[in-house]
Amino acid sequence: MEATQTDFRLAYLLHLADNAVVLGQRNAQWCGHGPAIEEDLAMANISLDLIGQARLLYQLVAQSLGEGVTEDTLAYFRDDTEFRNYTLLELPHHGPLVGYAITDLDYATTLVRNFLYSALMVLRWEALQQSSDPELAAIAAKSLKETRYHLRHARDWMLRLGDGTAESQARMQAALEHLMPYTQEFWSESEVEAAAAASGLGVEMGSLRAAWDALLDQTLAEATLRRPSASGYLTRGKQGLHSEHLGFLLAEMQCLARAHPGAQW
Amino acid sequence: MEATQTDFRLAYLLHLADNAVVLGQRNAQWCGHGPAIEEDLAMANISLDLIGQARLLYQLVAQSLGEGVTEDTLAYFRDDTEFRNYTLLELPHHGPLVGYAITDLDYATTLVRNFLYSALMVLRWEALQQSSDPELAAIAAKSLKETRYHLRHARDWMLRLGDGTAESQARMQAALEHLMPYTQEFWSESEVEAAAAASGLGVEMGSLRAAWDALLDQTLAEATLRRPSASGYLTRGKQGLHSEHLGFLLAEMQCLARAHPGAQW
């Protein structure tokens, strides 16, 4: 019983941490390549927040695991199949292409993803402030403030670019069509989430859905964008079944740390 | 004396092998993304030849080193600073951009590089057939045949694309301007090459220069392309001082092998 308790707690925290580190890694790719200096700074800021959140969450897990496990062991020495992030967050910053395609970054994809995810996380962190785990509740309170900023940033751009030029609207709509099916994973059942919700550690995701839908609909209306159907393949990144993209992301992220096992930095 | 003999022999063979494996890795990136199916096949073919050459050369080195060293130890478990390839060959398939830029592949860059390098290697393998090292001479004979095909492929495209449309000519000329300065490294002195040439193992690179120049000039004239000056920064990849690009190339190439040290495949 005790073991199971720990199991789903750690799995739940890892899911939250992996989400943050993977999106943080992705968003940091814009550093030096953004469409305006202000956006380089904004994206760096969002990345920093996410990596900060990931660190706090990994540290909680590391404490529980003991035996020399650190935040870095968890970020750098687990393989892709051990990661529990939403598939949405590992996708590159462009439309649908195979894992080893190399192509220009598209800021529309970046902004739409940040909107879809931060809209969810504002609601989730809000709820997690009442988590039965006081340490998670504290992280939630801190992350909520940061995520509200991420949401505002993404939402502002949704409005400006949706209702900007014909080109910007087309780009935003295309990004939305591409990414929307991945949001199904937010609402799919997972044993870990169910157990976490039942125990009071986590939150019942279904309870956030109406608010998320409303936020999305209202933003899209203002942005003069159409809401695409979210149907299509149901991804399962949070259960460890990822896309072809995560392997490449982690290969780059982990290469140096793994070349020097045991080294301190 | 004997030790030095071995040192420069191994260093020379590694230089040749690293050239082949790095360009082979680069050219294989086109697989599935080429401008026509025929080009996917041609580039795969060139890659295969280069990787085959690298294997033979690494095997020679591994034999000399003994102690369980294999071709794969040399390709997968050396760091970027230990690689001795020309910088030209590690550049991505696009114009000058920083190491962590992500952008579309440009086939013009690919073809111009293959031309500049295979023009050199046809001459070099030809000469190395007379190497005092019979094993290297045998590899040279085999590689010469392959490289002649690589040169013909690249040269045909230089002519067609140089004297094709205005756009294709501009793309080829731009690729030429970008890559030409890197060819200076072909002619710069290195101790290893000097020692190899002196001993009869290698070839005096200066002795190939007039023929390379003539081949280039004649091809450019036919292709209605201008020969840019080759001045600019003198790269030193063959001495282990690389660009920002090699680290990324090797991180991806080596990630799986390094995640499973000691495994057989």
Added chain:
Amino acid sequence: AERLQRFQERIDADGRIEPQDWMPEAYRRTLVRQISQHAHSEIVGMLPEGNWISRAPSLKRKAILIAKVQDEGGHGQYLYSAAETLGAERADLIDALHSGRAKYSSIFNYPTLNWADVGVIGWLVDGAAISNQIPLCRCSYGPYARAMIRICKEESFHQRQGYEALLVMMRGTPAQRHMVQDSVNRWWWKCLAMFGPPDADSLHSEQSMRWGIKRISNDELRQKFIDATVPQAQVLGITLPDPELKWNPERGHYDHGPIDWDEFWSTVNGKGPCNQQRLATRVKAHQNGQWLRDAALAHARKQQQRALKEAA
């Protein structure tokens, strides 16, 4: 009517129809559809395996993989040529693929997630493809039959290579064995679905049988594949992910559990994990290559005009 009778007689006598022969329009259309779909599958099929070329864990395996993916491109090429003998234009066929009108084998809409997938695709996916294709070597249309003979030979080689790579991994570290098992778990059911829906639900089969384009039923081919694969899995030391899989001495065949046809049809109808990315990658490669193909054409025209001028 007389021509049609001669045509059917030739087929019934196991003769070959050649490009210059008369053939019914529907026969021609069916063949163009099937051959081009097969060609598209070879081209799209380069992508899942191409995904691992840059990360192949040894130079030998890298070379084998590149050669294999190259062979697939080659198969695509001569299948397009076979379709061209029926009057189809390659540009039209490719356009049909890119616009979503033509299909390709749905198996390539699944991702390759670890290195063992390369071996498993060789062993199981190519294995299933060969089972499907061997009967086509006796297909009534000559150019297609001859292309299939060559393709089947090369595919069998790939299948043995794939299996051999898995044998080496299964003799390796626990992590390597785990990769193989994980990969088989993901691909096994998809491969069984490759033989198509149960005979009872199959649309085109009957007419194709009569025309000598299809010669063995889906269920029969699937059973043969399972019977051949189970002992190979045992030698390998992996578990096929079907608790109902067991030898039935009465039938003289292995019984197996039910295939999830909903999942299969969902993927066929565009909702698989990689449908969009596979197609978009091909479209993008084609678009990015436009300037080169245009220039090659322009150069050829210039050359021609120069030749004409010199001749004049």
Added chain:
Amino acid sequence: AERLQRFQERIDADGRIEPQDWMPEAYRRTLVRQISQHAHSEIVGMLPEGNWISRAPSLKRKAILIAKVQDEGGHGQYLYSAAETLGAERADLIDALHSGRAKYSSIFNYPTLNWADVGVIGWLVDGAAISNQIPLCRCSYGPYARAMIRICKEESFHQRQGYEALLVMMRGTPAQRHMVQDSVNRWWWKCLAMFGPPDADSLHSEQSMRWGIKRISNDELRQKFIDATVPQAQVLGITLPDPELKWNPERGHYDHGPIDWDEFWSTVNGKGPCNQQRLATRVKAHQNGQWLRDAALAHARKQQQRALKEAA
């Protein structure tokens, strides 16, 4: 002439010139050139370190590096603002950079080749930059002086962070120590050249001194930097790659070997290892962002028109 006299008197009395004050055209031009060049350096300077964000070997170092690169972008932003107080348009300044008319610090034309470069850039490159910049905190032009105070504060923080990261690496594995030494070998001489040519050869210095834009000579600043750095290198346990570097008790300073000014000028004049790739990367980012900036402008106009309509 009277205004000019008052202007020079204010400067000589160590007063500040503010945007609304009269100033000679040449003073304004010199400042715009210098401030925008400094802003460009901050922006281009994001690239060498940005190269390692994705590969930072721990989450803590990744966060520190992102924050640092972000700070550099921020410095660029407020330096552009300072230039704007002199009547310059940011779009023009950026265009001057992208078209190659404006310069940026040549130090960013060298590649970052291992992780230690991130620490060494903090310690040595930022260190040299601070030595150059501290006198600018007393620059005669108010907005520039105030921007420099803030920038120097943040740069000093970066410098300490860089040095601390190197200390940790030097206490680490032999491979880590080797990285640090390799990095120092590559950067040391480039950093000494950052102070500019010897006073004897320096072009703009004299006038700039008189205008209170420059306050200490190149050679003096360089000497101070060396004197401060040598003991830090000893604590770190690395060898500075200059066999002639030694304490001269008579001068009360460290003597050093000759700087390779040919290499320096060659890089300044466009032939460094990364000149093209740095500039092309900035140009491409700018071009790729055009659609977004256009759309933001279009949106703002629409909003304005709606507001006007409502008001009417």
